[in-house]
Every structure is written in C-alpha cells, then in structure tokens.
Amino acid sequence: xxxxxxxxxxxxxxxxxxxxxxxxxxxxxxxxxxxxxxxxxxxxxxxxxxxxxxxxxxxxxxxxxxxxxxxxxxxxxxxxxxxxxxxxxxxxxxxxxxxxxxxxxxxxxxxxxxxxxxxxxxxxxxxxxxxxxxxxxxxxxxxxxxxxxxxxxxxxxxxxxxxxxxxxxxxxxxxxxxxxxxxxxxxxxxxxxxxxxxxxxxxxxxxxxxxxxxxxxxxxxxxxxxxxxxxxxxxxxxxxxxxxxxxxxxxxxxxxxxxxxxxxxxxxxxxxxxxxxxxxxxxxxxxxxxxxxxxxxxxxxxxxxxxxxxxxxxxxxxxxxxxxxxxxxxxxxxxxxxxxxxxxxxxxxxxxxxxxxxxxxxxxxxxxxxxxxxxxxxxxxxxxxxxxxxxxxxxxxxxxxxxxxxxxxxxxxxxxxxxxxxxxxxxxxxxxxxxxxxxxxxxxxxxxxxxxxxxxxxxxxxxxxxxxxxxxxxxxxxxxxxxxxxxxxxxxxxxxxxxxxxxxxxxxxxxxxxxxxxxxxxxxxxxxxxxxxxxxxxxxxxxxxxxxxxxxxxxxxxxxxxxxxxxxxxxxxxxxxxxxxxxxxxxxxxxxxxxxxxxxxxxxxxxxxxxxxxxxx
Amino acid sequence: xxxxxxxxxxxxxxxxxxxxxxxxxxxxxxxxxxxxxxxxxxxxxxxxxxxxxxxxxxxxxxxxxxxxxxxxxxxxxxxxxxxxxxxxxxxxxxxxxxxxxxxxxxxxxxxxxxxxxxxxxxxxxxxxxxxxxxxxxxxxxxxxxxxxxxxxxxxxxxxxxxxxxxxxxxxxxxxxxxxxxxxxxxxxxxxxxxxxxxxxxxxxxxxxxxxxxxxxxxxxxxxxxxxxxxxxxxxxxxxxxxxxxxxxxxxxxxxxxxxxxxxxxxxxxxxxxxxxxxxxxxxxxxxxxxxxxxxxxxxxxxxxxxxxxxxxxxxxxxxxxxxxxxxxxxxxxxxx
Numbered sequence: 001x002x003x004x005x006x007x008x009x010x011x012x013x014x015x016x017x018x019x020x021x022x023x024x025x026x027x028x029x030x031x032x033x034x035x036x037x038x039x040x041x042x043x044x045x046x047x048x049x050x051x052x053x054x055x056x057x058x059x060x061x062x063x064x065x066x067x068x069x070x071x072x073x074x075x076x077x078x079x080x081x082x083x084x085x086x087x088x089x090x091x092x093x094x095x096x097x098x099x100x101x102x103x104x105x106x107x108x109x110x111x112x113x114x115x116x117x118x119x120x121x122x123x124x125x126x127x128x129x130x131x132x133x134x135x136x137x138x139x140x141x142x143x144x145x146x147x148x149x150x151x152x153x154x155x156x157x158x159x160x161x162x163x164x165x166x167x168x169x170x171x172x173x174x175x176x177x178x179x180x181x182x183x184x185x186x187x188x189x190x191x192x193x194x195x196x197x198x199x200x201x202x203x204x205x206x207x208x209x210x211x212x213x214x215x216x217x218x219x220x221x222x223x224x225x226x227x228x229x230x231x232x233x234x235x236x237x238x239x240x241x242x243x244x245x246x247x248x249x250x251x252x253x254x255x256x257x258x259x260x261x262x263x264x265x266x267x268x269x270x271x272x273x274x275x276x277x278x279x280x281x282x283x284x285x286x287x288x289x290x291x292x293x294x295x296x297x298x299x300x301x302x303x304x305x306x307x308x309x310x311x312x313x314x315x316x317x318x319x320x321x322x323x324x325x326x327x328x329x330x331x332x333x334x335x336x337x338x339x340x341x342x343x344x345x346x347x348x349x350x351x352x353x354x355x356x357x358x359x360x361x362x363x364x365x366x367x368x369x370x371x372x373x374x375x376x377x378x379x380x381x382x383x384x385x386x387x388x389x390x391x392x393x394x395x396x397x398x399x400x401x402x403x404x405x406x407x408x409x410x411x412x413x414x415x416x417x418x419x420x421x422x423x424x425x426x427x428x429x430x431x432x433x434x435x436x437x438x439x440x441x442x443x444x445x446x447x448x449x450x451x452x453x454x455x456x457x458x459x460x461x462x463x464x465x466x467x468x469x470x471x472x473x474x475x476x477x478x479x480x481x482x483x484x485x486x487x488x489x490x491x492x493x494x495x496x497x498x499x500x501x502x503x504x505x506x507x508x509x510x511x512x513x514x515x516x517x518x519x520x521x522x523x524x525x526x527x528x529x530x531x532x533x534x535x536x537x538x539x540x541x542x543x544x545x546x547x548x549x550x551x552x553x554x555x556x557x558x559x560x561x562x563x564x565x566x567x568x569x570x571x572x573x574x575x576x577x578x579x580x581x582x583x584x585x586x587x588x589x590x591x592x593x594x595x596x597x598x599x600x601x602x603x604x605x606x607x608x609x610x611x612x613x614x615x616x617x
Numbered sequence: 618x619x620x621x622x623x624x625x626x627x628x629x630x631x632x633x634x635x636x637x638x639x640x641x642x643x644x645x646x647x648x649x650x651x652x653x654x655x656x657x658x659x660x661x662x663x664x665x666x667x668x669x670x671x672x673x674x675x676x677x678x679x680x681x682x683x684x685x686x687x688x689x690x691x692x693x694x695x696x697x698x699x700x701x702x703x704x705x706x707x708x709x710x711x712x713x714x715x716x717x718x719x720x721x722x723x724x725x726x727x728x729x730x731x732x733x734x735x736x737x738x739x740x741x742x743x744x745x746x747x748x749x750x751x752x753x754x755x756x757x758x759x760x761x762x763x764x765x766x767x768x769x770x771x772x773x774x775x776x777x778x779x780x781x782x783x784x785x786x787x788x789x790x791x792x793x794x795x796x797x798x799x800x801x802x803x804x805x806x807x808x809x810x811x812x813x814x815x816x817x818x819x820x821x822x823x824x825x826x827x828x829x830x831x832x833x834x835x836x837x838x839x840x841x842x843x844x845x846x847x848x849x850x851x852x853x854x855x856x857x858x859x860x861x862x863x864x865x866x867x868x869x870x871x872x873x874x875x876x877x878x879x880x881x882x883x884x885x886x887x888x889x890x891x892x893x894x895x896x897x898x899x900x901x902x903x904x905x906x907x908x909x910x911x912x913x914x915x916x917x918x919x920x921x922x923x924x925x926x927x928x929x930x931x932x933x934x935x936x937x938x939x940x941x942x943x944x945x946x947x948x949x950x951x952x953x
Binding site for chain 2: 041043231238253284291293295297304305306307309330422461464469471479
C-alpha cells in the first residue's frame with residue numbers, strides 16, 4: 001500500500017509502456033513477466049514483447065548480450081506492446097546504451113549505478129560515463145545503487161551465496177516499479193513461494209529485496225510521482241495471460257478434443273516456433289503424441305503418416321523449415337489428407353533474422369510447391385487469437401481434406417496478452433470425414449458434393465484397403481492415372497475444393513467506417529499496430545479512414561472486392577516488400593493498391609503509420 | 618475379444634493393378650514372397666500398411682491389396698513412424714531401394730533404426746538407379762560404369778548392413794533376390810520381431826546392372842559362395858556342408874571341416890540375439906562367403922513401448938482430464 005502522505009502526489013494515467021533491460025543473466029524476462037502478470041490480475045489490459053539476443057550466453061556486459069522485456073499496460077484497450085517507452089529500467093551500461101533511443105524525451109530512466117564500472121562502460125563502448133557527462137540531461141535519471149542496496153538488504157539472511165544475492169537485484173528494480181504504479185506485491189511473493197518451495201532462503205531473499213525496492217522508492221525523493229492506472233473495461237469473463245505460441249498449441253488441443261481425434265505433432269526445433277513443441281510435449285495426459293524428428297522433412301512426413309492413420313496431424317516451423325517441407329506439403333495436398341502446417345514467420349531470406357519478425361513467407365506459403373498445388377492459407381493476428389486460428393486451421397483441414405497453412409510471426413508468437421478463456425464447449429463443431437465401415441460403391445476419391453472433400457479411410461477398417469500416392473490418380477478409384485483429361489480434371493477439382501472454402505469462412509468486416517476516403521488493409525500479426533493507428537486517427541476526427549484486416553488469405557473472404565469498392569484509396573501495409581498486395585492484385589485486379597512496407601525485422605511504429613495515413617486523406 | 622484372424626491366401630493380397638516391372642526383375646520375386654508371407658503372419662489384412670518412397674521398388678504398394686502410400690523420395694521411414702505411433706496395432710512395412718534409403722533418405726534411414734519403432738523395412742538393393750535409367754547409387758562399386766559414371770564410379774560404396782548396424786539396428790537380415798522360400802520366411806520373422814526390422818534384398822536389375830550378384834548367387838555357385846546363417850546353429854556352408862567360419866584373432870576365417878584337424882565343434886555358432894554387434898558387423902562385411910539370413914535380432918525396448926509407458930505415467934500423475942481443466946488452471950482472473 002502506498003502511504004497516505006504520498007497519496008496527494010498520485011497521478012492518474014491511461015497507460016504506460018515500461019522496458020526492463022539488462023544483461024542476459026539479469027532476469028529481465030522474469031521481471032517483466034511478473035510486472036505484466038500482476039497488472040493483468042489487477043485488471044489492466046496488457047501486451048508484452050520480449051526481446052532477447054540470438055546468442056544464448058553472450059559475454060557479460062556486452063552490447064549484443066542485452067536482454068529486454070517491454071510491457072504496455074492500460075486502463076484503456078491495449079493492442080500492441082507499444083513503441084517508445086515511458087520508463088526504462090537499465091540494469092547495466094550496455095542496456096542503457098542499446099535502449100535509450102526508445103525512451104521518450106523527458107521521461108524516466110532508472111539505472112543501477114553499481115553496474116556503471118569502468119569495465120562495464122568499456123564493454124558497452126562508452127567513452128565516458130553517461131551518468132556524469134551530461135548526455136542524459138533530456139531525461140529524468142533515477143540513480144540507485146541497486147547491487148549494494150540488495151546486498152545490504154540481505155546481510156542477515158543465512159545460507160546465501162554471493163551469486164544468489166547479486167542475482168536478486170532485479171527484484172529490487174521490480175519493487176521500485178511496483179511502488180511507482182501502485183501495484184500489489186502479493187502475486188510475486190506467491191510466485192516465489194511456489195517456485196522456490198524447497199529453498200526457503202531464496203524465498204526469503206527475493207521477498208526481502210522486493211520489499212526493499214518498494215520501500216526505497218516510497219521514501220526516495222527522486223521519484224516525484226506515483227501513478228494510478230485503473231483497471232481496463234474488458235468484457236466480463238475469466239482471463240489469463242497467454243503467449244502467442246502457447247495459444248497456438250492450445251488451439252490444437254481444443255480442436256483435437258472437439259473433433260474426437262488425437263493430436264500428433266511432428267516437428268524439428270527452429271526459432272521462433274520451438275515453444276509450440278515445448279508446450280504440446282507437456283500434454284501427454286490428453287493423448288498428445290509428439291515426435292521431435294531428425295529434420296524438418298521428417299517432421300512433416302511423420303505428420304502425414306499420422307494423418308493417414310487418422311490423427312489430427314500438425315507440423316510447426318519457421319521460414320527455412322517451410323522451404324524444406326515444401327515437397328511433403330505437396331504430397332499431403334495431392335493425397336488430400338488433413339494436415340496443418342504452422343509457420344511462425346521470422347526475418348528472411350535464408351537464415352535471415354531468426355529472432356526478429358517479418359511477414360515475408362506469404363508467397364512461399366501460397367505458391368512454394370511444385371506443380372499446381374493450392375492449399376488453404378490463414379493467418380492469426382494477435383497473441384490470443386492464435387488460439388482461434390489454430391482451432392480454425394484444424395477445423396478447415398479436417399472438414400475440407402486439404403492441408404492448411406497457418407501463418408503467425410515472431411511478434412505475436414512471443415508476445416503475450418490477456419486471453420478470455422474459451423471453454424471447448426463454446427467452440428464450433430468439427431465434423432470429420434472418416435468412414436467407419438465399407439459401404440457399397442465406396443471409392444477413396446468419392447467426394448462430398450458441397451465441400452468436394454474426399455472421404456478419410458483410415459487403416460484398420462476391413463474393406464477400405466486402398467493406395468494413395470504422389471502420382472496423379474484416377475478421379476474415382478485413386479489408382480495411378482496418366483490419362484490427360486483426368487489430370488486436368490483433378491488439377492481443377494483440387495483448386496475448386498480450396499476455392500469453395502469461401503462458402504465456409506466469415507466476411508471481412510471493415511472497422512471504423514464502412515466507406516470513406518482511405519481503407520487501411522493489413523493481414524496477420526500487424527493487426528495491433530494498424531488498428532491502434534487508425535483508431536488514433538479516428539479519435540482525432542479522421543472518420544473517413546477504415547481498416548480491413550485479413551485472417552483468411554487463400555481463399556480470400558467472398559466480400560473482399562465489395563469492401564474495397566467503398567473507399568477512394570486502399571493502402572496495403574505489410575512487413576515485407578509487398579506480398580499480400582500481389583495476392584490482392586491477382587484476385588481483385590480492378591483496384592489500385594497503394595503500399596506501405598517495412599523490412600527491418602521490426603513491427604510498425606505508431607507514428608510512421610499515422611503520418612502515412614494522414615498524408616493520404 | 619480380439620476377432621480371430623481370417624485364413625488368407627496370397628491372392629487376397631494381390632491388388633487389381635497390372636504389375637509393371639521389367640521382365641525378369643527380382644522385384645517380382647519379392648512381391649510374390651511378400652504375398653505368400655502375409656497369410657502366415659497372423660495379421661489382419663486391414664491392419665497391413667505399405668509405405669514406399671520413390672524408385673522402381675517403391676511401386677510395390679500399388680500391387681498389394683492392403684492400405685498403402687507411395688510417398689516421396691526417401692521419406693517413407695518418417696511417414697511410417699508417424700503412422701505407427703498413431704496406431705501401434707498396424708503392421709507397417711517400408712519399401713525402399715538403395716538410392717531411396719541411403720542417398721536422398723539417408724537421414725531418415727539411420728534415425729528410424731536408432732529409434733527402434735516396431736516396423737519392417739524391405740530394402741531392394743540393386744546397386745543402381747533403375748527408375749531414372751541407370752546412374753550409380755550409394756551401393757555401386759568403385760569403377761562401375763553407369764550412365765553417370767561412363768569412365769567408372771569414383772565414389773566408394775556403403776554397405777547397407779554396416780550402415781544399419783552403425784545406426785543401432787536391432788534386426789538385420791539379408792537375403793538373395795532369387796531365393797523366394799528363404800525370403801518368405803525372413804519376412805515372417807521380421808514381422809514377428811518387435812522393433813525395427815531391416816531386410817536387405819540383394820535384388821538383380823536385369824536392365825541396368827544385370828548380374829551384380831551372380832558371382833555368388835547364381836544357382837551353380839550359390840551353395841559354395843553364400844552362407845545362410847540361422848540362430849544357434851554353426852555357420853557352415855558349401856555343397857559338401859564342410860566349410861565354416863572360425864574366429865582367428867580379430868578376423869573371421871573360412872576353414873574346411875576335416876582339414877588341419879578342424880571339426881564341426883570348432884565352427885562358430887551364430888548368435889543373432891547377442892547385444893554386442895561386433896561379430897554381426899564382421900558377418901555383414903564378408904565377401905566370401907556372402908552372409909545371408911537373420912544376422913542380427915537383438916530384443917530391445919521399442920520406441921512405442923517407451924512412449925506408451927511415459928504417456929501412462931503422465932496420465933496417472935495429471936489432474937487434467939479435459940482441456941478445460943488446463944485452460945482454467947493456474948494464474949487466471951475474473952473480470953466482472
């Protein structure tokens with residue numbers, strides 16, 4: 001609780017963006033997670049984004065060893081982790097140097113002065129100490145000897161080694177920030193009690209340091225304000241904070257349960273997709289089978305085998321892995337079995353920028369296979385709706401008997417946000433095409449007359465013995481066929497089957513205005529940035545700007561052209577040099593599309609979008 | 618109650634598709650041996666699945682009236698792994714060739730053996746690429762003239778057996794493509810073995826590599842040049858049944874019973890079930906005699922047994938029965 005004497009200094013704000021930075025070993029991810037979870041429990045809307053180096057144990061104090069965690073909380077709707085920050089907590093000089101550019105002028109930076117040693121300054125390539133040379137004069141600097149204060153706070157605790165003591169200084173920083181934003185320490189102390197159950201001295205140490213930081217901030221005259229951020233107005237319900245990749249994994253769990261199928265994941269580790277594997281491998285209690293395969297190709301191939309045997313089969317990867325899976329994906333498409341491929345996009349080409357985000361796999365997803373091999377392509381757009389779109393990917397593949405490629409990206413996969421928990425009972429039905437017994441006149445390529453899905457004959461059923469394969473097959477029996485007309489027929493029907501998915505997906509619904517001067521178009525993980533920018537402009541009075549975001553890429557929603565026709569200008573915004581716009585030009589060739597592209601491995605910044613859109617109306 | 622397995626004949630396993638291999642190809646022998654072996658295995662027809670890659674051999678599933686998939690080049694072991702993990706009750710067969718398994722599919726080939734999942738692999742080794750019309754393969758000999766090595770092959774070959782044992786194959790059998798009776802039996806034994814069974818068939822390609830094995834498997838020389846090993850029996854061969862293997866230092870040596878004081882009791886007795894693969898490695902490396910039969914059949918825990926045990930353990934330790942239990946657990950909070 002904040003002492004009553006301090007109350008008069010409280011300032012009410014809508015939202016705040018805080019970035020915690022330090023060395024890889026400084027526990028910044030944990031600090032950030034604790035702050036965001038505590039804020040979510042308090043009722044704020046929250047979005048987070050971790051930013052850590054690709055190197056696993058970079059040299060201590062180095063510029064490329066800086067690990068950061070950004071959190072955006074508010075009493076208002078929060079759509080992104082935010083751009084520039086209101087508060088920077090820098091545990092060392094390298095963290096300060098690499099992140100100061102993101103701090104809004106005049107705003108606060110808290111530094112651990114103990115870490116500003118000659119050695120650390122040299123490692124951070126500082127020629128002089130920024131705390132002394134006046135280079136921080138545009139900011140409010142709060143200098144705290146966090147390491148010494150932490151040591152002082154722990155001098156009476158028995159059984160602690162030096163390393164444990166120094167490592168708990170992140171809790172000192174967290175304690176200070178908790179005081180500044182009027183947060184309760186309860187969730188974090190509970191967390192210590194659970195996490196260090198068997199090490200009471202570590203519980204005591206962390207709790208003491210957290211409290212020490214909290215009281216230090218309370219009595220410190222350098223902090224002029226404590227802030228109040230009221231709970232956000234969110235739809236009633238039960239929530240939890242969820243990361244995009246976790247939501248993806250859980251969407252598949254829900255789909256497996258709903259469809260009555262078991263879940264199989266064949267995968268090979270790759271950044272930033274690996275933690276979908278890490279999540280699903282935990283859930284053997286639901287009968288989930290996972291195979292960490294010998295390579296990307298074996299990952300998808302094992303999933304194809306599992307699908308042939310009647311499982312809901314998925315494979316997860318990122319850009320380079322998708323390239324390796326291309327041939328097998330063509331096979332799955334050819335033999336018309338259900339399969340979901342998740343591509344958590346990262347910066348490309350080749351190895352590219354493994355820990356950075358980009359939307360540059362779209363054309364690979366659409367066309368990256370030999371022959372004519374259309375598949376369903378959909379994209380999630382927020383960390384929490386990865387759940388819905390993973391579920392939808394599973395539903396579409398099972399009901400339409402053709403592979404579905406689900407695109408997410410590093411930004412939403414690693415970001416977290418509140419998720420209003422969906423019970424499985426509330427999710428739409430999933431109807432599978434499995435045939436349980438041999439009927440007269442049964443053929444493997446008998447199709448549903450509406451969806452054109454072929455039936456799913458799973459080994460183990462007498463009378464349904466049949467062969468599938470990558471060779472072109474007869475339209476009915478599935479036997480190998482080189483008949484020219486049959487090949488044309490089959491090529492067209494496979495395409496038509498994907499096209500007809502249009503009859504089963506929702507329309508695209510523009511936000512803010514149904515007609516106007518400008519339509520902002522986006523797809524996938526840029527939803528938060530684009531929505532925020534257009535919303536801000538609408539609030540400023542630009543109510544002639546609409547926003548249409550696409551989650552269904554192939555096929556596009558049926559009403560796409562109709563929506564486009566209501567606006568004078570259309571601008572397609574993507575984190576690539578213009579891939580979705582190519583898809584739109586093919587499908588909606590009557591329109592002229594403007595483009596806004598960014599290829600820096602970074603999400604869109606709010607100001608660059610706002611400026612661009614303003615210039616067009 | 619498990620329904621009794623129907624009585625089948627080989628005809629039950631033949632599909633209505635016309636077989637399209639070249640006349641005189643050993644593939645016909647393999648096909649017929651498999652169709653004859655299946656009724657003896659005690660498996661239900663609907664539980665049998667053939668998964669193949671690409672190549673002449675890989676057309677095999679089309680000719681079997683069972684479930685089957687003609688997949689992509691080299692990947693059949695990975696597909697079969699997913700299939701078997703999904704339904705461990707199936708009898709899963711991988712059909713592959715020397716190029717399919719040891720060139721493009723080399724990675725999957727070694728890893729399927731390492732994992733020891735209960736499936737059977739039949740490797741048609743003809744030491745040549747047939748379907749692409751005659752390039753050298755990873756088992757072609759140095760100096761061999763082929764379409765892609767007109768002056769002679771410069772790449773030293775793999776031995777399938779050595780590679781497999783190096784990858785910890787628990788079951789390795791080798792059989793000559795012109796001995797259908799023994800082949801039928803080894804297919805049955807492979808199915809009964811729990812774990813990954815690899816059977817290398819020395820298969821003659823009459824078009825692009827005719828006679829690759831004739832120096833030891835022609836009818837006239839076969840008994841003198843090939844040793845058919847059986848578990849627990851002395852390793853004796855020859856028309857007169859008087860040749861045998863003994864261990865001399867770190868090498869296997871061919872001796873003649875009745876010469877230099879050698880008696881039948883001196884001949885090594887084959888132990889296919891021995892965990893240490895040293896002697897099995899020596900047997901697969903021999904050129905005279907060419908060793909066939911089940912060289913190794915070491916009983917070990919299978920991948921699916923490990924997975925099943927782990928899943929049962931996790932299930933019994935977990936409070937999660939439905940996904941809702943998971944979703945509504947831990948750090949959740951209510952907004953009113």
